Amino acid sequence: MADLKLTVDHSTDAERGAVDAVLTADDHAVVRVTERLVRGGMARRKARRHLLLPGLHALQAEVGWISPGGLNYLCDVLQVPPAEGYGVATFYDMFRTDDPGHTDSVHHVCIDTACHIAGAEQFAQQLEAEGKQVHRGPCLGQCERAPARFVQGRGEPDHVPADTSGQPAAPHRASVRRLLKRVGVVDPTSLASYREHGGYAALARAIDIGPDAMIDEIRAAGLTGRGGAAFPTAIKWRGVADEHGRSKHVIANADESEPGTFKDRVVMENDPFSVIEGLTLAGLTVGAEHGWIYIRGEYPLATRRLRHAIDEARSAGLLGGDVLGSGQAFDIELRRGAGAYICGEETALIESIEGFRGEPRNKPPFPSTHGLFGEPTAVNNPETLLSAMYIAEHGPDTFRLEGTEKSPGTRLFCLSGHVAAPGVYEVAMGTTLGDLIELAGGATGTTRAILMGGAAGTFVGADQLDMPLTHEDTRERGTTLGSGVVTLFDDSVDFMSLVLRIAEFFRGESCGQCVPCRVGVVRQHEVLVELRDSGAALRPERHELVDDIARAMADASICGLGHTAAGAVQSAIRLGLIGGTP
Amino acid sequence: MTTDWSSLDPALADTTVSVTIDGASVTVPAGDTILDACTAHGVDTPTICYAENLTPVNACRVCVVEVEGNRTLVPACSRPAEDGMEIQTDSERVRHSRKMVLEFLGTTNDLSEAPAINAMSERYDADITRYATDHARFDQDVKIDDDLYIRDYDKCVLCYKCVDACGEEAQFTFAIAMSGRGFDNRISTEFDVTLPDSACVYCGNCIGVCPTNALQFKTEFDLRRAGEWREDEQTVTRTVCSYCGVGCNLELHVQDNEIVKVTSPADHSVTHGHLCVKGRFGWKYVSAT
Numbered sequence A: 001m002a003d004l005k006l007t008v009d010h011s012t013d014a015e016r017g018a019v020d021a022v023l024t025a026d027d028h029a030v031v032r033v034t035e036r037l038v039r040g041g042m043a044r045r046k047a048r049r050h051l052l053l054p055g056l057h058a059l060q061a062e063v064g065w066i067s068p069g070g071l072n073y074l075c076d077v078l079q080v081p082p083a084e085g086y087g088v089a090t091f092y093d094m095f096r097t098d099d100p101g102h103t104d105s106v107h108h109v110c111i112d113t114a115c116h117i118a119g120a121e122q123f124a125q126q127l128e129a130e131g132k133q134v135h136r137g138p139c140l141g142q143c144e145r146a147p148a149r150f151v152q153g154r155g156e157p158d159h160v161p162a163d164t165s166g167q168p169a170a171p172h173r174a175s176v177r178r179l180l181k182r183v184g185v186v187d188p189t190s191l192a193s194y195r196e197h198g199g200y201a202a203l204a205r206a207i208d209i210g211p212d213a214m215i216d217e218i219r220a221a222g223l224t225g226r227g228g229a230a231f232p233t234a235i236k237w238r239g240v241a242d243e244h245g246r247s248k249h250v251i252a253n254a255d256e257s258e259p260g261t262f263k264d265r266v267v268m269e270n271d272p273f274s275v276i277e278g279l280t281l282a283g284l285t286v287g288a289e290h291g292w293i294y295i296r297g298e299y300p301l302a303t304r305r306l307r308h309a310i311d312e313a314r315s316a317g318l319l320g321g322d323v324l325g326s327g328q329a330f331d332i333e334l335r336r337g338a339g340a341y342i343c344g345e346e347t348a349l350i351e352s353i354e355g356f357r358g359e360p361r362n363k364p365p366f367p368s369t370h371g372l373f374g375e376p377t378a379v380n381n382p383e384t385l386l387s388a389m390y391i392a393e394h395g396p397d398t399f400r401l402e403g404t405e406k407s408p409g410t411r412l413f414c415l416s417g418h419v420a421a422p423g424v425y426e427v428a429m430g431t432t433l434g435d436l437i438e439l440a441g442g443a444t445g446t447t448r449a450i451l452m453g454g455a456a457g458t459f460v461g462a463d464q465l466d467m468p469l470t471h472e473d474t475r476e477r478g479t480t481l482g483s484g485v486v487t488l489f490d491d492s493v494d495f496m497s498l499v500l501r502i503a504e505f506f507r508g509e510s511c512g513q514c515v516p517c518r519v520g521v522v523r524q525h526e527v528l529v530e531l532r533d534s535g536a537a538l539r540p541e542r543h544e545l546v547d548d549i550a551r552a553m554a555d556a557s558i559c560g561l562g563h564t565a566a567g568a569v570q571s572a573i574r575l576g577l578i579g580g581t582p
Numbered sequence B: 001m002t003t004d005w006s007s008l009d010p011a012l013a014d015t016t017v018s019v020t021i022d023g024a025s026v027t028v029p030a031g032d033t034i035l036d037a038c039t040a041h042g043v044d045t046p047t048i049c050y051a052e053n054l055t056p057v058n059a060c061r062v063c064v065v066e067v068e069g070n071r072t073l074v075p076a077c078s079r080p081a082e083d084g085m086e087i088q089t090d091s092e093r094v095r096h097s098r099k100m101v102l103e104f105l106g107t108t109n110d111l112s113e114a115p116a117i118n119a120m121s122e123r124y125d126a127d128i129t130r131y132a133t134d135h136a137r138f139d140q141d142v143k144i145d146d147d148l149y150i151r152d153y154d155k156c157v158l159c160y161k162c163v164d165a166c167g168e169e170a171q172f173t174f175a176i177a178m179s180g181r182g183f184d185n186r187i188s189t190e191f192d193v194t195l196p197d198s199a200c201v202y203c204g205n206c207i208g209v210c211p212t213n214a215l216q217f218k219t220e221f222d223l224r225r226a227g228e229w230r231e232d233e234q235t236v237t238r239t240v241c242s243y244c245g246v247g248c249n250l251e252l253h254v255q256d257n258e259i260v261k262v263t264s265p266a267d268h269s270v271t272h273g274h275l276c277v278k279g280r281f282g283w284k285y286v287s288a289t
Ligand SMILES: Cc1cc2nc3c(=O)[nH]c(=O)nc-3n(C[C@H](O)[C@H](O)[C@H](O)COP(=O)(O)O)c2cc1C
Pocket: A224, A225, A226, A227, A228, A229, A230, A231, A233, A253, A254, A255, A256, A257, A258, A341, A342, A343, A344, A345, A346, A347, A379, A380, A381, A382, A384, A385, A559, A560, A561
């Protein structure tokens, strides 16, 4: 350990204990050498670097911040340069690198879209009046029960008060029950209950027909990714499967931080074994032995349920050296994010697991050849994995009985805002926007605009209720399905303040790596602040400036965050929601 | 942070690829980047975060070009040229993004000592006057920790060059890293401790790669403050460092018979632009004798 130069700050017993617990609890961790480290000849020294994020979580939970002494100890143990450890700690919202000066839990209150219009600010003020430590922040993935709160525990576990307060569960309805068939039916803590409800039938058939046939069926079914980019799943899986003779990975992307999205949470909390089975199916199909679930840090219940499910599955031989008698090894590690929307971007997610800052990589090369630790990796959204399970169990023809030719199957939509029954809804693709809203009890007021696809999506007007929810139709109308967000806003909404908050969201969430996005999101926000303060219409030269900024972000940024950071703002201007009549 | 994967692929050896650049056909060795191809073809491509002795991080995006079939623009500095690529280097779309990157930097940073970037801003008609007058900037005090070099992060465009030079690209000291997120990103030691308290070994390799003079010799900083920095009067003498047998090349910048800074040629086979503390700062004895 001689090479690391540490500052003179000493760690406390509590800090050392917290870090040591992460290390000893790590008996399943994959110790791998990253590509960059091989190049640096630093392989052995940094082999455990992927424990940096868990270590930071442990320190934060134990003492309420990452102290210089605590960071020193963690960096020493993991052989991470302290400047880099500090760089990683300061990247995440859930970590503090200054002494908070109190020993209380921190109440995170969401101030984004659905919560914004549901009195989030008043809620935050009320909690402050009760003497609580409040942190106003981005979407917490509980939009169906806005205004949302997450408690980052100190002396108590992290929790979401609404999970335990006996509040009635939000409706999660379906016109077709495929992906949601077990939600609300199965006991989420029992493997036996999961198997009674058809669990592991999909995996058994996938093993039976073999990886090549499985990928062929997924291709025939026309499954595309449900995480936002709608990339064909078969192409991704084929790419990884074709990388022979290398250690490989599959990752469930459960970071779910797009404002308005909460479908993955509902699935993970209510049917966690399905995500385990789906990821196992992906692993066995592409020939990966290592599975990872990267779950956002603000999902304590889903995290607990998944951890429990992983343990149960492992005890039952459904994970481990010989999965379901297939002769193939596969196991799963769970990693918690720490408050960074960008870590949902697949390459940022990979960097984050490796213990680096969540800065997206330039693509190509793609994760299917150079992913986690430089090895072939398939990253998928949980809903994609559940859809693949449906195909494994029922075949591509049955899958195609719902949906359209170009957008086959069903999808989960997250309805929130001014709608009678917010929640997750499963419908066939091609269902119209209006019918989906009717399924959720209809709008509660006179709808002025609907945000499709979240902050990274676009607003559409109430004249779009006839729009079929397919990739082809949304694209044709200049909008997107994205991650299935449908947030309704009635005519009482102050759109200036709503859109300003969306711009602020991107300003807060850009990783800051590339110039167009790092500065572009700030300049875009500043133009809108100026517009609000002026109280007048958008002047032509301001309109030109904000368009110029938008174009450069979309054209020249590294990743999808920058590419979409102006979409909602631009659509709001186009629809006359802000800036005066177009 | 970004890895040059192409160098790992043995299949790329001994072959060539052909691309068209602004309509003209250009053939380059496989593994070359679009930037290499542009340079070979005589197209002058602006770059800020790129350096020939570092792996591209493609963060500044001033080098972006249009490649037929790509939804977004692509960074010339890091994207390998592929057979059949049709590349536009001066389309309206390319010029627009380059201009905006330069406006974004111009409204954020103090670029008064970055003549190369200012020349790009002129070339692409960057206009920083059209932004709100009270827009956010990198306002930070100059960090003066010692007599060797200073850090003025108002000037820092976050190109990652110093981080990479300090880290696995050259020095393996890892004294500085990116910290914070988004517009609050700053190059920093752990908890922002001073350089003497950090792992810094004063090789000065970070100074050597900085494109904006955010990192500069204390001698230069003092002369500039006193209004006595006269670059046009300086002579640059190339010599071999006398401290050890490695054979590092030094460039001694001399003003009024005093060495005011030491650089190292980036294209030199031994140093690739990098030095150690003795070569970089250990010249006080020269003027003392
Ligand atoms: C800023 C940003 C955030 C993202 N967040 C998520 C996310 O939370 N969950 C997700 O599945 N995909 C997210 N994605 C998309 C992923 O990069 C990736 O495309 C997806 O996980 C692939 O899975 P799929 O093919 O199953 O959709 C995000 C992309 C960007 C640019």
